[in-house]
Amino acid sequence: MKRRAFLGIGGVLAAASAFGGWTLTHRAGTGPLLLSARDGSDGRHYAVGYRLDGTQAFATPVTERCHDVYAHPALPLAVFVGRRPSRESYLVDTRDGTLLQTIDSPPDRHFYGHGIFDAGGEWFYTTENDTSEPGRGVLGVYRVDGRQLARAGEHSTHGVGPHQLLWMPDGETFVIANGGIRTEADSREKMNLDAMEPSLVLLKRDGTLVSKERLPEQMNSVRHLAVARDGTVVSGQQYEGNPLDKAPLLAIKRPGQAFQPFPLGEAQRQMMNQYTASLAIHDDLRLLAVTAPRGNRVFMWDLDTAELRLDAPLPDCAGVGAVDEGFVVSSGQGRCRLYDCRGERILASALELPAGLWDNHLRLA
Amino acid sequence: MLFDRSLIAACATAAIALALGACAQKDPYQAASAGLADGVLLPAYTQWTETDRRLAASARAFCAGNESLADARRVLRDAQLAWSGLQPMLVGPLGEGNRAWQVQFWPDKKNLVGRQVGNLLKANPDLTSADVEEGSVVVQGLTAYEYVLHDKTVDLSDAQVRARYCPLLIAIGDHQQKLSADILGQWEGDDGMASQLRTFPNARYADPNEAIADLLRVQVTALDALKKKLGTPLGRLSKGHPQPYQAEAWRSGASLPMIGAALAGAEALWQGGKESGLRSLVDDAHADLANRIDQAYASVRQTADSFDEPLAELVGTEEGRTRLAELYEQLDTLHRLHQNDLAQALGVQIGFNAHDGD
Numbered sequence: 001m002k003r004r005a006f007l008g009i010g011g012v013l014a015a016a017s018a019f020g021g022w023t024l025t026h027r028a029g030t031g032p033l034l035l036s037a038r039d040g041s042d043g044r045h046y047a048v049g050y051r052l053d054g055t056q057a058f059a060t061p062v063t064e065r066c067h068d069v070y071a072h073p074a075l076p077l078a079v080f081v082g083r084r085p086s087r088e089s090y091l092v093d094t095r096d097g098t099l100l101q102t103i104d105s106p107p108d109r110h111f112y113g114h115g116i117f118d119a120g121g122e123w124f125y126t127t128e129n130d131t132s133e134p135g136r137g138v139l140g141v142y143r144v145d146g147r148q149l150a151r152a153g154e155h156s157t158h159g160v161g162p163h164q165l166l167w168m169p170d171g172e173t174f175v176i177a178n179g180g181i182r183t184e185a186d187s188r189e190k191m192n193l194d195a196m197e198p199s200l201v202l203l204k205r206d207g208t209l210v211s212k213e214r215l216p217e218q219m220n221s222v223r224h225l226a227v228a229r230d231g232t233v234v235s236g237q238q239y240e241g242n243p244l245d246k247a248p249l250l251a252i253k254r255p256g257q258a259f260q261p262f263p264l265g266e267a268q269r270q271m272m273n274q275y276t277a278s279l280a281i282h283d284d285l286r287l288l289a290v291t292a293p294r295g296n297r298v299f300m301w302d303l304d305t306a307e308l309r310l311d312a313p314l315p316d317c318a319g320v321g322a323v324d325e326g327f328v329v330s331s332g333q334g335r336c337r338l339y340d341c342r343g344e345r346i347l348a349s350a351l352e353l354p355a356g357l358w359d360n361h362l363r364l365a
Numbered sequence: 366m367l368f369d370r371s372l373i374a375a376c377a378t379a380a381i382a383l384a385l386g387a388c389a390q391k392d393p394y395q396a397a398s399a400g401l402a403d404g405v406l407l408p409a410y411t412q413w414t415e416t417d418r419r420l421a422a423s424a425r426a427f428c429a430g431n432e433s434l435a436d437a438r439r440v441l442r443d444a445q446l447a448w449s450g451l452q453p454m455l456v457g458p459l460g461e462g463n464r465a466w467q468v469q470f471w472p473d474k475k476n477l478v479g480r481q482v483g484n485l486l487k488a489n490p491d492l493t494s495a496d497v498e499e500g501s502v503v504v505q506g507l508t509a510y511e512y513v514l515h516d517k518t519v520d521l522s523d524a525q526v527r528a529r530y531c532p533l534l535i536a537i538g539d540h541q542q543k544l545s546a547d548i549l550g551q552w553e554g555d556d557g558m559a560s561q562l563r564t565f566p567n568a569r570y571a572d573p574n575e576a577i578a579d580l581l582r583v584q585v586t587a588l589d590a591l592k593k594k595l596g597t598p599l600g601r602l603s604k605g606h607p608q609p610y611q612a613e614a615w616r617s618g619a620s621l622p623m624i625g626a627a628l629a630g631a632e633a634l635w636q637g638g639k640e641s642g643l644r645s646l647v648d649d650a651h652a653d654l655a656n657r658i659d660q661a662y663a664s665v666r667q668t669a670d671s672f673d674e675p676l677a678e679l680v681g682t683e684e685g686r687t688r689l690a691e692l693y694e695q696l697d698t699l700h701r702l703h704q705n706d707l708a709q710a711l712g713v714q715i716g717f718n719a720h721d722g723d
Binding site: 039041067083084113163223238243244267270271273275277293294295296297312313315316317318331332333334335337348349350355356357358359360 | 713
């Protein structure tokens with residue numbers, strides 16, 4: 001039985017929105033553009049952009065499955081970063097989905113799935129694996145040259161198996177989650193579970209190490225990040241050790257303080273099945289949102305008091321991003337949700353977006 | 366069309382609901398979800414709770430000398446089978462927060478159950494229920510209970526041994542009874558799990574499709590787990606070397622009956638109870654698929670029922686391994702038919718981030 005209501009209408013709107021000017025992504029009335037990697041029901045991988053009302057801006061087929069995506073600060077461009085151990089990332093025109101460039105990693109490097117533009121829009125940075133010395137974390141540096149990216153150099157991430165990277169509020173300092181897991185070229189096999197070296201690193205744009213901090217548990221892979229306007233950094237972990245161990249799956253580094261476990265309730269920790277996926281912070285509401293797809297659970301906390309605000313089921317939840325009302329969360333299985341967090345009670349509603357097949361991360365441009 | 370089942374929120378807005386006409390009443394996905402909740406899942410959870418109530422009573426009766434070891438083992442077997450039957454139905458509370466570990470600890474690669482039971486009794490000569498409630502999940506469930514009733518090192522005909530282990534048996538029985546009653550309560554409450562499978566939208570599901578997708582997801586997960594439960598002792602993860610002590614419930618020889626019970630649970634989801642099951646949602650264009658799934662269940666059931674010896678013995682002989690390999694292939698076929706073909710025919714996604722995230 002098939003029930004595909006009203007896709008035709010969405011398709012017409014999508015076509016209409018695809019011929020605007022460069023400023024379309026921020027034009028009032030159209031709302032934010034949700035960017036994400038998504039699989040099609042045809043089994044292919046896509047880089048997609050949707051308005052939250054369900055209007056499809058684009059769905060561009062790409063060769064490799066992507067992971068995170070990052071929009072250019074001024075131009076209608078976004079890079080969909082190849083999921084490890086991909087050697088390809090994709091520069092896409094977010095107005096109509098035109099694939100502008102397939103960015104190849106250098107021969108001895110592969111992407112780890114995350115990358116960011118700088119605030120000036122002149123540079124793009126990715127986390128990469130030096131496969132000639134497997135696991136050695138590299139920060140790939142790309143110059144934005146017209147509508148192309150060109151490799152311009154690299155720095156060390158001062159760690160093994162780097163994953164997500166973000167900017168600190170100064171726009172000059174990176175925060176990098178070194179997952180600590182060594183993998184080799186063309187492989188996702190974890191080679192060093194008995195000798196993992198996860199860390200949280202702050203790095204100047206020129207590659208100068210500012211700080212490197214660790215959590216006590218050696219098998220607790222620091223993978224995903226969110227940074228608040230005031231410089232508070234939250235990290236999400238994936239624990240590779242005994243499923244019965246009580247490892248801190250969220251950690252926080254408040255301005256001027258050490259990197260330390262976030263005060264997570266035992267009930268919530270249990271619900272996560274040792275695995276967190278995506279994190280987002282809502283700066284105006286001072287809320288932290290986290291998805292835990294193995295636990296099929298979405299959580300929200302007050303960032304300042306660590307008070308639990310939401311602990312809700314959402315099968316195969318994936319990406320999360322902040323919008324005016326609160327957060328948007330995607331799912332590999334069900335429909336995307338909008339959580340309105342402005343009132344005392346958080347209200348969830350389903351968005352008119354295609355259901356399921358959304359990959360790990362989403363961004364709102 | 367690029368993405369199937371896009372914008373499926375047929376009942377989400379008044380205008381669309383009007384356009385389709387009272388779809389809330391006639392939606393076959395809702396009918397199947399509600400029918401499965403009331404006709405299959407609730408009865409299965411109720412049955413599990415009942416077997417655990419009897420388990421708690423049996424532990425007391427056995428320890429008071431009013432029940433034979435053979436009877437105590439039969440009651441344990443009922444609890445094991447009821448639990449196995451729930452495997453394809455782990456939507457909601459029992460599938461969350463690692464609660465399933467409190468019922469059964471598997472896989473147990475390092476014999477944690479044997480060692481932790483020993484350590485627990487050594488550290489607490491006067492064991493109380495609180496010691497078990499506050500202790501590790503490893504000693505709270507059916508696997509530890511099975512260890513006491515079946516392990517060769519525990520001679521329950523010796524009164525001293527019996528006195529030593531009985532507080533643990535009673536504590537586990539009580540824990541299982543409490544846990545299952547609590548879970549059943551979470552199913553039956555006003556906003557409970559059964560209700561969330563009947564009326565939409567709710568705090569868990571935005572629409573009936575999400576409920577059907579979730580039911581199919583746990584069914585597929587259970588079928589995949591059955592392959593592991595058979596494949597691990599068969600040696601598929603150990604270069605063909607049989608691993609009889611890696612089997613689920615090897616001490617009681619319940620491994621194959623438990624696989625059979627889980628298969629029966631999966632088939633109940635497929636066929637439905639009095640009301641419609643997942644099968645009712647397969648349209649005429651996929652009638653061949655429905656027949657193939659019927660046939661796959663029939664074949665695997667026939668093979669699973671054909672074994673008289675315990676799994677741990679079968680993996681020790683060439684002939685036994687050949688017959689088990691056939692069962693494995695049939696489980697694999699059944700798993701694939703659900704994961705790929707049925708998911709596609711029902712137009713639902715069963716997710717992937719939970720299994721291969723990054």
